[in-house]
Amino acid sequence: MKTKANYQVLELEQGSDAWKEERRKWATASDMPAILGVPGAYRSRDAVLREKVAGKEEEISAFKANLFAEGHAEEASIRESAEATLSMSLDPAVILNERVGILASLDGINFDSGVICEFKYSGAKDVLAAREKEQLPEKYRVQVLAQMLVTGFRSGFVFVKERQTGEIFMHQVEWCEETGARILAAAKAFNADVAAGRTNEIEVNDPRMSKLYDLLNTQKNIKEELAKPLALLSSVEDEIDRVKKAVAEEFQHSIIRGNGVEIKRSKPAAVFDKSAAEAAGVDLAPFTKLNKGAVKVALIKETT
Numbered sequence: 001m002k003t004k005a006n007y008q009v010l011e012l013e014q015g016s017d018a019w020k021e022e023r024r025k026w027a028t029a030s031d032m033p034a035i036l037g038v039p040g041a042y043r044s045r046d047a048v049l050r051e052k053v054a055g056k057e058e059e060i061s062a063f064k065a066n067l068f069a070e071g072h073a074e075e076a077s078i079r080e081s082a083e084a085t086l087s088m089s090l091d092p093a094v095i096l097n098e099r100v101g102i103l104a105s106l107d108g109i110n111f112d113s114g115v116i117c118e119f120k121y122s123g124a125k126d127v128l129a130a131r132e133k134e135q136l137p138e139k140y141r142v143q144v145l146a147q148m149l150v151t152g153f154r155s156g157f158v159f160v161k162e163r164q165t166g167e168i169f170m171h172q173v174e175w176c177e178e179t180g181a182r183i184l185a186a187a188k189a190f191n192a193d194v195a196a197g198r199t200n201e202i203e204v205n206d207p208r209m210s211k212l213y214d215l216l217n218t219q220k221n222i223k224e225e226l227a228k229p230l231a232l233l234s235s236v237e238d239e240i241d242r243v244k245k246a247v248a249e250e251f252q253h254s255i256i257r258g259n260g261v262e263i264k265r266s267k268p269a270a271v272f273d274k275s276a277a278e279a280a281g282v283d284l285a286p287f288t289k290l291n292k293g294a295v296k297v298a299l300i301k302e303t304t
Helices: 019-025 045-056 062-084 126-130 140-150 177-196 205-253 274-279 287-291
Strands: 008-010 091-097 100-112 115-124 155-162 168-174 255-258 261-265 295-299
Touching: 019 091, 019 100, 045 062, 045 177, 062 100, 062 115, 062 155, 062 168, 091 140, 100 140, 115 287, 140 155, 140 168, 205 255, 255 274, 255 295
Parallel strands: 115 155
Antiparallel strands: 008 091, 091 100, 100 115, 155 168, 255 261, 261 295
């Protein structure tokens, strides 16, 4: 561990068990968008708090795990581009600032130049939309501002590699006192909740919960039973549609009645002798176009 003026550089490899253990003790820079409730954050404050209090990571879906793995795999190429763009070396680092109560796992930092960088690999809609407006998504800006708060540096960059095109774009983050103050206050309150073991969850023994359990199971069973006739109804409606269209196509009349059923067209049909017209060499296309439109079918009387 190396101690600087306001922070400590921890000798931890990002992704290691020791790194994960240290992250559970503090609000982290990557947690701050969720803690502040920034739109697009990958989870909620409550979810982050549950994880810290429980002392173990919550399970993530295979889809999210794959996205994270892709991002880590692309980090080297993004770093190479960032170093070439900024003309400086950028090394990963894990930095703790106990005064502000935030741990930052930096993708790239140059201590001599006072520059920090965050690397992203994304194809998310909000990221692409922000790119079109030449803006940086707020969730990324907040993360980098939290990193600035930890290090005291005031030069931050985000390099985003788009999944769809492979292009890498740079965004500079300007320090903002107002947002920095919000991050500081939110981190302090969050760490206090973690220390006290406070979450927004409560386990109760209430008879109304038992009633809800029974009602929800009844609802589930009813939905499953209703799904069976609904599936049959859908199949019957498909067959009605098929048969009515076949009858309407054959007879080519506006109203077709028979066997207690009436078929109506939404447009008048052209009535003619097809065979005679064809024999006379008449082009029937203009007439058949008249028959396009909705075809409705209904019972004329109750069948027995």
